[in-house]
Amino acid sequence: MKHRTGTLIRRGNTFLVRIVIDGKTVTQSLKNNDGTPCKTRVEARRAQAIAVQCFTLSNRKQALEAAIRQLAETEIELACLQHPKTHIACCWEAYLSNGERPDSGEGCLSNYRTHTKQFQAWAKKHYPKTVYLQDVSKAMVTEYSLHLAETFSAVTHNKNIVFLRLLFKVLCEGKPNPFDRIKLKPKDTTPHEALTPEQLQAILGKAEGEFQTFLLVGIYTALRRQDVALLQWESIDLDKGVITVTPRKTASRSRKTVAIPIHPMLKERLLTLFKTSEYVMPRMAFWYQHNPAHISRRVKDLFEACGINTQKEVEGKANSKRHNKALFSFHSLRMTMGQQLISNGYTLDCIAQVLGHSSIAMSRHYSTITDTVKEKAILSLPSIATA
Numbered sequence: 001m002k003h004r005t006g007t008l009i010r011r012g013n014t015f016l017v018r019i020v021i022d023g024k025t026v027t028q029s030l031k032n033n034d035g036t037p038c039k040t041r042v043e044a045r046r047a048q049a050i051a052v053q054c055f056t057l058s059n060r061k062q063a064l065e066a067a068i069r070q071l072a073e074t075e076i077e078l079a080c081l082q083h084p085k086t087h088i089a090c091c092w093e094a095y096l097s098n099g100e101r102p103d104s105g106e107g108c109l110s111n112y113r114t115h116t117k118q119f120q121a122w123a124k125k126h127y128p129k130t131v132y133l134q135d136v137s138k139a140m141v142t143e144y145s146l147h148l149a150e151t152f153s154a155v156t157h158n159k160n161i162v163f164l165r166l167l168f169k170v171l172c173e174g175k176p177n178p179f180d181r182i183k184l185k186p187k188d189t190t191p192h193e194a195l196t197p198e199q200l201q202a203i204l205g206k207a208e209g210e211f212q213t214f215l216l217v218g219i220y221t222a223l224r225r226q227d228v229a230l231l232q233w234e235s236i237d238l239d240k241g242v243i244t245v246t247p248r249k250t251a252s253r254s255r256k257t258v259a260i261p262i263h264p265m266l267k268e269r270l271l272t273l274f275k276t277s278e279y280v281m282p283r284m285a286f287w288y289q290h291n292p293a294h295i296s297r298r299v300k301d302l303f304e305a306c307g308i309n310t311q312k313e314v315e316g317k318a319n320s321k322r323h324n325k326a327l328f329s330f331h332s333l334r335m336t337m338g339q340q341l342i343s344n345g346y347t348l349d350c351i352a353q354v355l356g357h358s359s360i361a362m363s364r365h366y367s368t369i370t371d372t373v374k375e376k377a378i379l380s381l382p383s384i385a386t387a
């Protein structure tokens with residue numbers, strides 16, 4: 001093995017050693033055993049050998065540790081490919097590469113990936129000894145279902161369970177599917193509530209940067225969370241003052257587009273933004289594509305920071321309490337616009353056009369009006385004298 005000594009350098013009354021390791025030049029001041037700087041060439045030569053050996057050994061140690069980590073990762077990957085069972089840590093990659101899985105769009109795959117990562121993280125924390133997907137027990141699945149029910153809404157719980165059924169069906173063919181026995185939760189009937197102007201002002205006052213833009217677009221367009229997060233510059237015509245989008249929720253059933261006039265406040269904000277990406281809000285688009293739940297948590301935390309209770313607590317079975325569907329969420333911005341339009345006298349047909357509903361029947365869900373408007377409607381009736 002080549003013995004390395006480095007290059008001794010003198011600068012004034014101090015000595016330094018310079019050595020090249022893996023193409024990188026490292027320079028170190030030389031000191032005696034007591035920590036004082038070397039003042040003579042004899043002292044520097046003695047300290048030089050020690051310093052060079054420390055550099056070399058440290059570099060070798062790091063290289064060895066990196067090689068060990070790489071070897072461990074390679075062994076796991078080989079185990080995932082060669083072992084008849086599917087490693088839980090590799091089940092998402094195994095699902096993607098499986099030719100028997102159904103063809104899914106980019107949005108679905110993003111959600112599926114989130115469901116998988118959540119299950120992997122939970123399994124690693126609570127069942128670290130369960131390594132393979134085929135070894136997941138009914139008790140483990142039941143416990144995970146309870147975890148989902150306590151953490152998320154019924155809709156989110158059901159989406160997770162339905163996908164995990166598919167995951168097991170594709171990767172554990174011929175083995176009983178533990179998720180088949182999990183019953184889906186009935187959909188929550190608690191409707192979202194509209195926000196007051198004061199609440200909207202408080203929300204926008206606390207939000208900052210791109211997140212504030214995200215909320216502004218939601219308030220003044222009533223687009224759904226996905227369409228707002230993935231809004232592209234090509235959909236915006238500032239000269240004509242209109243945003244034209246095809247809502248992704250209904251895109252598979254119909255290619256109906258929605259043209260939304262741009263509110264002056266929203267236009268003022270859009271004019272201040274720089275076009276650094278195809279997306280109007282690159283960071284929000286990234287989060288929606290990789291972890292949509294992160295956006296939901298940010299909205300929830302913001303609402304609660306403004307004193308807005310986002311959940312309703314109801315009695316469950318055996319008098320145990322659980323959280324029902326959110327009273328307020330990003331969808332409340334859409335509900336707010338719908339109710340504001342109703343209160344301002346616009347027809348259900350107009351609201352259906354603005355919100356992108358396929359039928360007026362959907363718009364009726366937004367037809368709740370305030371007591372003030374009801375009182376004004378009653379007082380507008382003519383006075384009829386009685387005998």
